[in-house]
Amino acid sequence: MQNACSENIGKIRVGGIKLSSExxxxxxxxxxxxxxxxxxxxxxxxxxxxxxxxxxxxxxxxxxxxxxxxxxxxxxxxxxxxxxxxxxxxxxxxxxPVGTITVFPHHHSFILLGRVISILEKARIPIHALCTSLSSLAINTDYQLLEPAVEELLKVLDLPSNHAPFFSEPDLKMINQ
Amino acid sequence: MSDKKLILVVDDDPDLVESLAIKLESENFRVAKAYDGVEGMDEIKKERPALVILDVMMPRKDGYTLCNELKNSEEYKGIIIVLLTAVTDAINSTNYTHMGGKTTLADDFVPKPIDLDKLMEIVKDNLQ
Incomplete structure (x- = not known):
């Protein structure tokens, strides 16, 4: 319960963000x-x-x-x-072209889901599809909006200090936080 | 202090990391997780795992580089490393092959897609 409360006030801690190729x-x-x-x-x-x-x-x-x-x-x-x-x-x-943003792990958190949808909607970033897997929340948006979408997500998500959102193979490319 | 051995899983596929963690925990191991080579090295320094299951193709620092850094280090060379390698007939446009993995100093190798039973056998054999 304490965790849920602190999530409501501050950023939600996640393990990482991964971006797909085109x-x-x-x-x-x-x-x-x-x-x-x-x-x-x-x-x-x-x-x-x-x-x-x-x-x-x-x-x-x-x-x-x-x-x-x-x-x-x-x-x-x-x-x-x-x-x-x-x-x-x-x-x-x-x-x-679309791109997938993968946020992980989701810890079955509806607060995370709500915050992600809400922040993207506020920034007028379209969500073409959304689903969860064993540990990840995957969101499809326009490929050219991947980086702006990550910028928005970082307003509500807290990443480990040694993590940077990364593109999956074959297009290995780093985004500077 | 738990006497369960700690295994670090390093892979840029979060679902694979989670699947392996669930399986390893069901086999009575403790599990730490990392999603690229840089995070993997940080976890190794922090947690000192007994064994690392290490993907080869990862952003920032690949598995070969991390494996060789560990095996060339006096401090970490005793940590057992199991490399997850790609099979050439499944992925033919990569350097990260099973054969490539064998040129490293890793203790063991498991080709992807992973045979979980085989991986558990390798983990247990190496930790005995």
Missing amino acids: LVQYNLYRNTPTNITLSSFLRCFAENRINLTFLSLKNSKTGSVSSFCVAVNDFTRVEGLVKSHISTEHRCKIIT
Whole structure:
């Protein structure tokens, strides 16, 4: 409880921030909740050694939304696969270029989630997708806004003194804090 | 003072670090975490782990550099290092291969994707 209170007053302590290279985000919308097409996509991507850096699925009674990201260099190959897999039941939206900001660890903190969404919204930085994994909170935004987004996040997040937000491979690049 | 041995996991993939931490803690080890080579070195100085599970491809300071720094240091050369290396047929455009890892002074090597059972076997064998 004390931790929760101190989080409300000051910055939230996290372990680090990681940034992706340039990505293409696909959103596939379908009016039925089943997602058999996505399974065949995933198999196809694995066979073609295409790395999915981000994947989220949302199912409801009225339909499903699958969002996934691939590296911009894989865009041409993925475009062909998507065209050969989607049916008329699907609507496809492509957002490019996007980048993923990974904040870790999230410690299952709703306060962290709220602060991150709130600060990005205030700065008018779009959130194209958001999901959590075992330890990370991943947010997709416009690629060119990654660094401004980190600047905003650092207003509410406290990083270890020896950590600097970093780009993941293959584009190793440092951001000076 | 706990008699559980301390293992430091250094990798720039936070989910991998967390997964390994959960597994190692379930095997009765204590775990420290770091997300690049610089943070890894700081943790080593602070915590003195018995063993380091070290990724090779990381920002700021890669695993090879950190491994060689430790093994060339009188103070830290006794720390056991297990390198996580990439398999060439999975990643063909990198220098951070399993073969590359074998040229370092690391005590053991585990290729990625990681076989957890194999990794636990290596950790336990090296800490006996």
